Amino acid sequence: MVSNPLLPPDLSTFLNRFSKDELYQIGLTIIQQSQYPIQLQQQIHHPGPSQLTPRRLSRPTRPSLENVSSIPRLMNHQSHCSIVRPLMEQQTTPVSSTPRRPASDSFDNSGGNRNRLAKHPRNNDHPPHYELIDQQHHPILASPHHQQHAFNLNILKHAVSNNLPSFFIIFDSSIDPSSIPSSIQVAIMLKKLFTNNQLPIKDLSMCVQAGARRFKFAVSDKADFLTLFNGTWPLEIEDKKFEVIKSRSLPDCLALVVRYVPSDIKQETARQQILKAIPAAVGFSTINYRHRQNSSYDIRFNVRSLEQYQTAPDLGRLAIGRHYLTLTSFYSGYRLTYCTACWKIGHMRSKCQSPTCCRKCLVPFINGVRHSCQGDNLKCAQCGGRHFSLNSNCPVVKQYKEELKLTVDKALASGAIKRPSPGELFRPYLQHANDFPVLNQAQVSSHPD
Known part of the structure; x- marks a missing residue:
C-alpha cells in the first residue's frame, strides 16, 4: 500500500x-x-x-x-x-499560575533596581483610565484622610461664601393686619423710598416675609449695603409706621488687618494711629497667634466707607509709631453648613425632615416658637454632650472643621471652587464696531444658499 x-x-x-x-x-x-x-x-x-x-x-x-x-x-x-x-x-517547587518576576527585579541593598523600577513602572501600577478621567473632571471633594464626613460641592461653596447681612423691616402693631402689604408691595415701597431720597441703590437681591409683620430684604453690592447701613431711615413709609433693624456689626468682607504690631505698642495707641489714617475704621479687635516666635499681635477693624476700604489695601502699609506695618484684607474662616431645625452639621434646614427644636436642649417647639428651657439643660446634637450643638470644643465639630478646611483648600487649589466677593458682578457684553462687519454684495452672492 x-x-x-x-x-x-x-x-x-x-x-x-x-x-x-x-x-x-x-x-x-x-x-x-x-x-x-x-x-x-x-x-x-x-x-x-x-x-x-x-x-x-x-x-x-x-x-x-x-x-x-x-x-x-x-x-x-x-x-x-x-x-x-x-x-x-x-519541578520540585510549587508553581503559581501568576507570571514569575524577572531576576533583574530583585531588590538589593544599593537600591539601584528600586530606582529602575521607579523610572519604568509596570503597566499594572497605573490606575485605570476611568479613575484618571474622574480625577480630572470631578475634583476630589473629600478629605485626604480617612474621614467621617463627606462634602459635596454645595457645602464647599457655602464654606467660602461671604454674603452681606440682611435688613429687617417691621411694621407697627397699630396697623391692621389686613392693611399689611405683601412682600412684592414692600419691595415696591422700598424702591420708591430710595428714588425719593436719591439713594443710588441698584436693586434688591431679596425681599421675603419673615413673620406676621416682619419682612426681610437684602442687597448684593457693598456700596448699596454701606449706603443702607450708614443712612438714616424715616419713621413712616406710605403712611405706615415701620422700623428697620440693621446688623449689629459690619461683615468680614469690609474688614482690614494690620499685621505684626510690636507688643511694646499699646492697643489704644495703635487704634488712635489707625483712626488718623482711616477715619471710617470701627470695631477694633486684637488677634494673637501662639505660633509666632516674636512677640507681636494683629489688629482687625471694619471700615464704614467703601472708598477708604478699597484705597487702604492698595497702599499696603500703615504707619504706627516708628513702624511701617503691613495692611491686608481680612479673610474669615470657612463657614459651617448646619441645620437650624435639628442643629446638626452637614445639611441645611431646607433638606431636613425633623421638627424645629430648641438650640439649647433640642426639645421640639410646641405652639409655634414658645419654649422655655429648664435650667442649664444643654444637649449637643452632634455628640450628646452637655454643651451647645455648634460649640467649637465639641470633638465632632472640631473634626468636621479640620476635614472641611483640608477639602476646601484642595478644591480652591484645583479650581473647583473660588472665593467670591460680595458685589462681584460680571462685565456686561460690549459690542464693538468691527465684531460683526457688514457683508458687501459680492460676498453675499459668492455664498448662495
Whole structure:
C-alpha cells in the first residue's frame, strides 16, 4: 500500500502491514505525544488572561497508554529514551499560575533596581483610565484622610461664601393686619423710598416675609449695603409706621488687618494711629497667634466707607509709631453648613425632615416658637454632650472643621471652587464696531444658499 522509493525496504514492508486509517491514527498519536510537553510549558510561562487567577490548570487530553503500547517498534530500534514527564512533575517547587518576576527585579541593598523600577513602572501600577478621567473632571471633594464626613460641592461653596447681612423691616402693631402689604408691595415701597431720597441703590437681591409683620430684604453690592447701613431711615413709609433693624456689626468682607504690631505698642495707641489714617475704621479687635516666635499681635477693624476700604489695601502699609506695618484684607474662616431645625452639621434646614427644636436642649417647639428651657439643660446634637450643638470644643465639630478646611483648600487649589466677593458682578457684553462687519454684495452672492 505504501510505495516510496526513499524508504528502506524493511520499513516499506513494515508499513504495508497497516491500512491508511491505522497509519493515520499512529501518526496522530505520535504528534500529540510529542507536542504535549511544549503546550504545557507554554501554559505555565505564558498564561492567558483567564489564567491569571490562581486556579488549577486544565491538562490537555493525553493519548491513552493502550494506543501508545500498540504502536510497534520502527526499524527494530530499541527504545532506550527516558520517559518524558510533564513539566509540572519535573519541578520540585510549587508553581503559581501568576507570571514569575524577572531576576533583574530583585531588590538589593544599593537600591539601584528600586530606582529602575521607579523610572519604568509596570503597566499594572497605573490606575485605570476611568479613575484618571474622574480625577480630572470631578475634583476630589473629600478629605485626604480617612474621614467621617463627606462634602459635596454645595457645602464647599457655602464654606467660602461671604454674603452681606440682611435688613429687617417691621411694621407697627397699630396697623391692621389686613392693611399689611405683601412682600412684592414692600419691595415696591422700598424702591420708591430710595428714588425719593436719591439713594443710588441698584436693586434688591431679596425681599421675603419673615413673620406676621416682619419682612426681610437684602442687597448684593457693598456700596448699596454701606449706603443702607450708614443712612438714616424715616419713621413712616406710605403712611405706615415701620422700623428697620440693621446688623449689629459690619461683615468680614469690609474688614482690614494690620499685621505684626510690636507688643511694646499699646492697643489704644495703635487704634488712635489707625483712626488718623482711616477715619471710617470701627470695631477694633486684637488677634494673637501662639505660633509666632516674636512677640507681636494683629489688629482687625471694619471700615464704614467703601472708598477708604478699597484705597487702604492698595497702599499696603500703615504707619504706627516708628513702624511701617503691613495692611491686608481680612479673610474669615470657612463657614459651617448646619441645620437650624435639628442643629446638626452637614445639611441645611431646607433638606431636613425633623421638627424645629430648641438650640439649647433640642426639645421640639410646641405652639409655634414658645419654649422655655429648664435650667442649664444643654444637649449637643452632634455628640450628646452637655454643651451647645455648634460649640467649637465639641470633638465632632472640631473634626468636621479640620476635614472641611483640608477639602476646601484642595478644591480652591484645583479650581473647583473660588472665593467670591460680595458685589462681584460680571462685565456686561460690549459690542464693538468691527465684531460683526457688514457683508458687501459680492460676498453675499459668492455664498448662495
